[in-house]
Amino acid sequence: MLQLTAILRSVYPNLSPYIALLPDLPIEEMKKALGKEKITKLSFNENPLGPSPKALAAMAQALQTLNLYPASVDNVLQAALAAKEGVNPKQIVFANGADEMIVLTALAFLAAEDEAIIPAVTFVQYLAAVNLMGAKPVLVQLTPDFRIDLDGILKAITPKTKLIFLCNPNNPTGRIIPEADMAAFLAQVPENILVVVDEAYHEYAADSKYDTSIKFIGRGTPLLVIRTFSKIYSLAAARLGYGISSPELAAALNRFRLPFNINGVVQAGALASLGDEGQIQKARDMNEVGKQIVYEGFAALGWDYIPTNGNFVFVDTGRDAQWIYEQLLEEGIVVRTLAGYGLNSFLRVSIGKENEMRALIEALKRIVDVSK
């Protein structure tokens, strides 16, 4: 009998299956898995506020034309986003989530002999996309204070380097790359390398040294900025991400894109969301409240955390974080461990609603007290 592996692409053995571990499950599945009525999910950086009511109304309206193919290129959403970001509509490429934008980029640029540089502690999809193409991921450790090591990345560049992935603000640390450091870095990257800056948490970034990298597009080394409607816009289930780059790079990426990769319902929802600044401010305010509760709580526990520029907090529990994670599960609270990065004492906690964050801190105080 034919072995499937004989006809699958040779990268196949290097691809990890998407294993949905408990923190990755939808909340209803978590309830089943844990046998609990109530679950507080703080493992996916989901926005607890939910989408703009204007978006929901527009999406309900769009359901009326579900029989028709959606807009593809040069659409109204593209024009609205371009106006908001101060770019030309031709600089925007749409994707089925930022995840797909990452894969599209890898598809467009990487062949088997190429290298892509990735910080060792960052969003996992960059590594997955590089592996998908059978290219070589080159991991660069963070600095001891958990910053992306831009000098280390420059040193890791070889003649085979095609892509550099940066996440700013970085998931899971919540740290930013200051604008001045980004400028100095980009000025040193050879022009035959594409730098990808994933700004999934752009709208949450509060540090005054942070700014979007859109301003560096078209100045020197090629640059692609990635954004998403999954986080502050709270449309994660609807799947919409986009890239902003030079018109030339956008046109190139569009050739690798399926023409109908983003559905009409999410296009309507995203357009309406852009017109609802009040909702964005509400999401930011809710995040601020939750942040302060966990900061105070972690400080009371004596835990070191990094003040975040996202909707999640990176914290050192000073002990086996897996144990804390398991104790929290008993209480129906799901957070994320970071042992996969070798950070055994760390957790990443998404910022939920005020009452959820209070419950988390109360639970942690009980757990840590008991362990004494």
Ligand SMILES: *Cc1c(COP(=O)(O)O)cnc(C)c1O
């Ligand atoms: C959540 C997240 C994404 C994924 O966004 P989607 O648009 O839902 O695919 C991309 N990058 C980072 C850093 C994220 O945290």
